[in-house]
Amino acid sequence: MNETAPLACAPCAERRPSRSAHHGIEREDDYAWLRADNWQAVMRDPDALPADIRAHLEAENAYTGAVMADTESLQEALFAEMKGRIKEDDSSVPAPDGAFDYYARYVVGGQHPLYCRQPRGGGEEEILVDGNTLAEGHAYFHIANVAHSPDHKLIAYAVDTKGSEFYTVKIVDAETHAEVDSSIADNNGSFQWAADSKTLLYIWLDEEHRPRKLFAHGIGLEGDDHLIHEQADPGYFLEIGTTQDNKYLLLGVHDHETSEVSLIDAHDPCTRPRVIAPRKADHEYSADHHDGRLVILTNSDDAEDFRIVEAPADDPSPQNWREIEPHRPGRLILDIVAYKDFLVRLERENGLPRIVVRRFADGEEHAIAFDEEAYALGLSHGYEYDTNTLRFTYASMTTPTQTFDYDMDTRKRVLRKTQEVPSGHDPSLYVTRRVMAPAEDGETVPVTLLYRKETKLDGSAPLLLYGYGAYGITMPAGFSTNALSLVDRGFVYAIAHVRGGKEKGYRWYKDGKRAKKVNTFTDFIAAGEYLAQQKFTSRGRIIAHGGSAGGMLMGAVANLAPDLFLGIIAEVPFVDVLATMLDDTLPLTPPEWPEWGNPIVSADDYRTIAAYSPYDNVRAMGYPNILAVAGLTDPRVTYWEPAKWIAKLREHETGETLTLLRTNMEAGHAGASGRFDRLKEVALSYGFALKVSGSA
Numbered sequence: 006m007n008e009t010a011p012l013a014c015a016p017c018a019e020r021r022p023s024r025s026a027h028h029g030i031e032r033e034d035d036y037a038w039l040r041a042d043n044w045q046a047v048m049r050d051p052d053a054l055p056a057d058i059r060a061h062l063e064a065e066n067a068y069t070g071a072v073m074a075d076t077e078s079l080q081e082a083l084f085a086e087m088k089g090r091i092k093e094d095d096s097s098v099p100a101p102d103g104a105f106d107y108y109a110r111y112v113v114g115g116q117h118p119l120y121c122r123q124p125r126g127g128g129e130e131e132i133l134v135d136g137n138t139l140a141e142g143h144a145y146f147h148i149a150n151v152a153h154s155p156d157h158k159l160i161a162y163a164v165d166t167k168g169s170e171f172y173t174v175k176i177v178d179a180e181t182h183a184e185v186d187s188s189i190a191d192n193n194g195s196f197q198w199a200a201d202s203k204t205l206l207y208i209w210l211d212e213e214h215r216p217r218k219l220f221a222h223g224i225g226l227e228g229d230d231h232l233i234h235e236q237a238d239p240g241y242f243l244e245i246g247t248t249q250d251n252k253y254l255l256l257g258v259h260d261h262e263t264s265e266v267s268l269i270d271a272h273d274p275c276t277r278p279r280v281i282a283p284r285k286a287d288h289e290y291s292a293d294h295h296d297g298r299l300v301i302l303t304n305s306d307d308a309e310d311f312r313i314v315e316a317p318a319d320d321p322s323p324q325n326w327r328e329i330e331p332h333r334p335g336r337l338i339l340d341i342v343a344y345k346d347f348l349v350r351l352e353r354e355n356g357l358p359r360i361v362v363r364r365f366a367d368g369e370e371h372a373i374a375f376d377e378e379a380y381a382l383g384l385s386h387g388y389e390y391d392t393n394t395l396r397f398t399y400a401s402m403t404t405p406t407q408t409f410d411y412d413m414d415t416r417k418r419v420l421r422k423t424q425e426v427p428s429g430h431d432p433s434l435y436v437t438r439r440v441m442a443p444a445e446d447g448e449t450v451p452v453t454l455l456y457r458k459e460t461k462l463d464g465s466a467p468l469l470l471y472g473y474g475a476y477g478i479t480m481p482a483g484f485s486t487n488a489l490s491l492v493d494r495g496f497v498y499a500i501a502h503v504r505g506g507k508e509k510g511y512r513w514y515k516d517g518k519r520a521k522k523v524n525t526f527t528d529f530i531a532a533g534e535y536l537a538q539q540k541f542t543s544r545g546r547i548i549a550h551g552g553s554a555g556g557m558l559m560g561a562v563a564n565l566a567p568d569l570f571l572g573i574i575a576e577v578p579f580v581d582v583l584a585t586m587l588d589d590t591l592p593l594t595p596p597e598w599p600e601w602g603n604p605i606v607s608a609d610d611y612r613t614i615a616a617y618s619p620y621d622n623v624r625a626m627g628y629p630n631i632l633a634v635a636g637l638t639d640p641r642v643t644y645w646e647p648a649k650w651i652a653k654l655r656e657h658e659t660g661e662t663l664t665l666l667r668t669n670m671e672a673g674h675a676g677a678s679g680r681f682d683r684l685k686e687v688a689l690s691y692g693f694a695l696k697v698s699g700s701a
Contacts, residue, residue, distance in 0.1 A: 013071035015664070016064040018652035027587065028608035030615075034584065035656075036649040045212055048169035048638050051670060062637070062648060065666040069632075072665060076692040079701050083490050083688040088681055089428035090486035098396070098408045098421045101125055102388035105157060116140065116679030120151045120162070122179075133160045133179055140679075144671040145638075147678045149194030154202035155251070159185065159224065161205055163194045168673030169638040170194070171214070174207060176224060186224050197245045197254055199274035206233065206254060206274060208243050214592035214640045216243040219256060221275050231275050234267075240595035247271065248294035249343055250390040253318075255292065261476055261600045264289045268318070281321045294318060295343040295365065301326065302341045302350075308332035309511045313341060313350070330363075337510045340384060345391040347413045351384045353479070356439070356451045356508050358382040360397060362413045373411065373418075377401045379439040379453045381481030396421075400484040402437035402455040402498075405430065426486060434458060435492065439482070442501070442528075442535035448516075450528045451502040451509070453482040454541065455492055467571070467698040468497040468542035470533055474505030474525035475554035476600060477514035487687050494700050497541050503528035503558070519602050520613055526561040533562075533569050544569050548694045549629075552576030553642055553674070556633075560619025560650060563628055572630040572697045574690045577639055577674055581646040582618040583611070592640045620646070623653045627660030630697040632690065635666065639673040663697065 023037040039058055046053040054062075073080075096110030106125050109118040117136030123129065133151070140146035143166045150172075151162040160179050163172035174189035174196055189196075189207055193216050196207035203225075209218040220230040234256055236243055244257040254269040256278050263286055267278030281292055281299065289311075290303035299321045301314050313330035316322070330338070330350070339358070340351040348363045360382060363370035375382075383398035393414045400406040405424035411417070436458055441449040460466055469491055473480050480500050488498045502508040505517025505525040517525040529549070537544045549570050551559045556578020563573050579585070586604050588594055602610030615621055631654060633647040651666040658664055667689065669676055677683045695701040 013068055015655055016061060016068055017655070018061055018648075020656075025587075027604065028611050030608075030611065032583075032615075032621075034649075036652045037584070039645040039648045039652070040643070041645070044643065045214075048214065048640060049167065049171065051167065051637050054637065058645075062644070062666075062668045062670070065648070065651065066668060066670075069665045069667045072663060073689065073692060073696070076696050076701060079695060080685070080688040080692040083691050084684050086428070086490050087487050087684045087687060090426045090430070090489065091680070092425040092427055095425070098410075099123070100385075100387055100396070102153075103157065105153075107153065107388070109151075111680070112137065116681055117146060117148070120148075120160075122153075122157075131179070133182075134162050134177075139164065145673075145678050147675070150196060152196065152198060153179065154198050155200055156202040158202060161196060161198070163192055163196065165194075165673075167638050168636055168669075168671065168675075168678070169214070170640050170673060171210060174205070176205065186222075189222060189230075193243075195244050197247055199254065200251065200271040201274075204274050206245050206269070208245060213239070213590060215239050215595075219243060219245060233269070233275065234278060238595075239589075240598065242596055248292075249386060250294055250345075252294050257291075258284065259289070260596045262287055262289065263599070264291070266290065266292050268321075281316075282323050291341070292321075293341060293343040295345075295348070300329075300341060300343045300348060302338060304511070306332075310334060310336055311338040311511070313338065313348075335510050337507055339507075342384070342386045344393075344395075344413070346393065347395075349384070349395055349413070351382065353507070353510075356502065360384065360395075362395065364413075371416065373397070375399065377404070377437070379437060379482040380404070381483035400424075400481075402453060402482055402484065402488075403432040403435045405484050405486075424484065430486075430489070437482070440535070440539070442532040444524075444528050444531045446524075446527075448504075448528070450504075450532050450535075452532050452536065453500045453502070454497060455488065455499075456497040456541075457492055457495075460492075460495060460497060462497075462540050464537070464540045464543040464546075466495055466497050466542050467546050467548065467694075467700055468499055468536060469548045469550055469694060470499045470501055470529070470536070471550045471555075472501045472503050472525075472529045472532075472558050473551060473553075473555035474503040474517055474529070474558055476505075477507045477511070479506045479508050487684070487691075490691055491694065494695065496694075496698075496700065497536075499532070499536060499541070501529050501532035503532070505554075518600055519610075522601070522613070523617055525558055526565055526617065529558055529562055530566045530569060533566070537569075545571050546698065548572040548574060548698060550574040550576075550690070550694075552578070552634075554579050556580060556642065556647075557582060557619060561617055561622075563631065564619060564622045564624070567626060567628050570629040572632070572694060573628075574632050574634075574693060575647065576634045576676075576690070577636060577642045578619075578633055578647050578650065579642045580619040580650040581621075583614045583621050584618075585643075585646065586610075586614060591643065620650050620653060623650070623657050625657045625659055628654060628658050628662060628664070630663040630693075632663070632665045632667070632693045634676070634686065634690065635668040636673040636676060637668055637670045641674045644668055663693075665693070 020035040093113040099106030099108040120134040149163040172192040219234040256267040265284040312332040314326040360373040380401040385396040408422040438454040556575040559575040560580040604611035635647040
């Protein structure tokens with residue numbers, strides 16, 4: 006099982022040269038034909054995939070299956086272990102709203118959640134939406150959003166049955182479950198009830214899968230839905246939310262570095278939205294409402310790590326902003342929520358999150374403290390405004406997720422739930438650590454570690470190093486039941502908190518994007534080198550793991566430091582960066598330009614991206630063992646990116662390592678939709694890691 010030489014004949018994609026030129030620079034792509042010309046149709050109907058492309062993807066799947074056949078029993082064992090750590094009849098802690106407690110739960114053997122309610126404080130359960138019943142007959146099924154109307158009489162939910170993230174919204178009677186209105190097609194999963202319980206505001210996607218319009222749908226009314234807002238610029242996303250007191254609906258327009266928020270009166274939802282602060286490049290802000298005033302989280306006036314201001318709701322323009330929490334460099338404010346008596350903020354400093362509670366009446370504030378070296382916090386806003394109870398979650402690499410209700414007045418903390426691991430979990434058997442790896446430019450990269458106490462730290466242990474590093478997304482140091490299957494087999498599990506995230510403040514994000522994108526890659530390599538130097542592993546014993554934009558990271562480090570890594574697991578990897586950023590017809594290309602640069606209009610951006618784009622930098626050399634995983638209907642990272650990458654790698658690979666591609670022909674970006682089916686995909690990835698490391 007330790008053999009890494011191919012066990013079957015690897016598919017060889019036909020070379021069909023395609024040439025293009027930008028800024029006087031010519032580019033040739035032998036595998037561009039793997040991009041289906043009718044990709045929009047494929048998103049809605051996978052059977053529309055051209056026959057030659059389907060044949061190639063199926064050949065790749067067959068080859069991966071043949072090569073990994075000797076791990077089938079191992080994958081079955083991994084699946085059984087991971088499934089055994091899931092409480093099959095798990096349920097969330099009920100969230101109160103008026104006369105009801107709302108929650109989600111699972112049934113034994115069920116793949117999908119049931120959304121339920123019961124009278125507040127206890128009583129007979131009502132099943133509002135049964136995911137298992139709705140999923141019957143669908144190879145893929147996902148519920149994106151479930152929301153009850155303010156009067157609790159109607160339930161709206163959004164479903165996707167292709168993996169393409171074109172959602173259909175359905176509205177049902179909460180008591181009878183009968184559909185009360187026609188379905189709403191081509192939604193992105195974002196919708197919000199107005200105060201009258203008769204109007205649903207929703208986002209509409211165009212054929213390019215771009216959020217273009219906000220409509221108001223009147224329940225039971227004939228005729229077209231009322232258009233509230235149309236976004237002409239394809240470079241911006243739309244979203245709809247609400248303030249905590251439900252007085253205003255919030256229309257958000259944003260890309261990855263600029264935002265604009267507008268107020269919509271929840272009691273008069275068809276009125277024209279009122280902009281809080283007009284869109285301005287590099288200005289990001291969000292807002293909540295409290296007692297006639299807006300509380301605004303903003304990075305204006307050079308507040309890189311954000312500050313908090315307030316303004317009258319009837320005239321919230323920036324000239325009326327008054328600061329109530331100043332900017333403090335290195336302390337990044339992530340989120341705010343305004344309750345009747347308290348303002349809560351989630352912030353991060355020195356790589357660790359913190360919750361701070363401030364009383365509106367007198368400004369007194371306190372932080373909720375935690376003791377572990379590395380941990381993750383989650384803040385749940387809940388449904389209610391007039392409450393003293395704050396709900397949050399806490400976890401670490403060794404501590405299963407705990408859900409607390411916290412009394413913001415008395416400061417009493419009540420544990421409502423601890424994540425159960427039915428097969429058993431003893432935190433005392435494991436060690437979690439936070440170390441700092443020196444980067445080549447003098448920065449230090451936080452790395453979170455998990456391993457069993459008896460693991461020898463003499464360089465002999467294999468190590469899985471996970472990374473992401475994009476969009477300012479922070480990788481939490483939380484509890485993963487799946488990772489235990491590697492750790493219990495002698496692996497060290499590590500997360501490299503590289504630049505491109507916000508682990509060390511907003512500057513950490515800025516220093517890992519556009520012209521500085523290479524810092525993400527060199528940080529990851531520096532983390533691997535440091536962990537080898539410190540004997541957590543050794544060079545050539547590291548399995549790198551990342552997905553989506555983290556898959557770009559995987560492709561880049563495979564090119565830059567192939568001898569450091571034994572293997573690469575790249576899930577839905579964004580590896581054809583230059584071609585994608587040059588194709589403005591793709592769903593995410595225009596809104597992604599602020600993150601990566603626009604190579605269509607800028608020669609400098611073209612050269613910057615071309616210098617690191619994994620697909621464009623594949624060359625003749627020995628590569629690590631590589632497993633790429635894709636989803637056919639993925640609208641975020643299209644299936645052809647990993648398909649082209651693997652084809653080119655196989656053409657240029659000079660060694661004897663494995664180069665594998667597995668495409669889920671019935672799913673999109675998130676892979677298989679059922680909670681157990683998804684574990685089979687994890688088992689494949691972990692089986693690959695164990696196979697190439699000789700740990701199977």
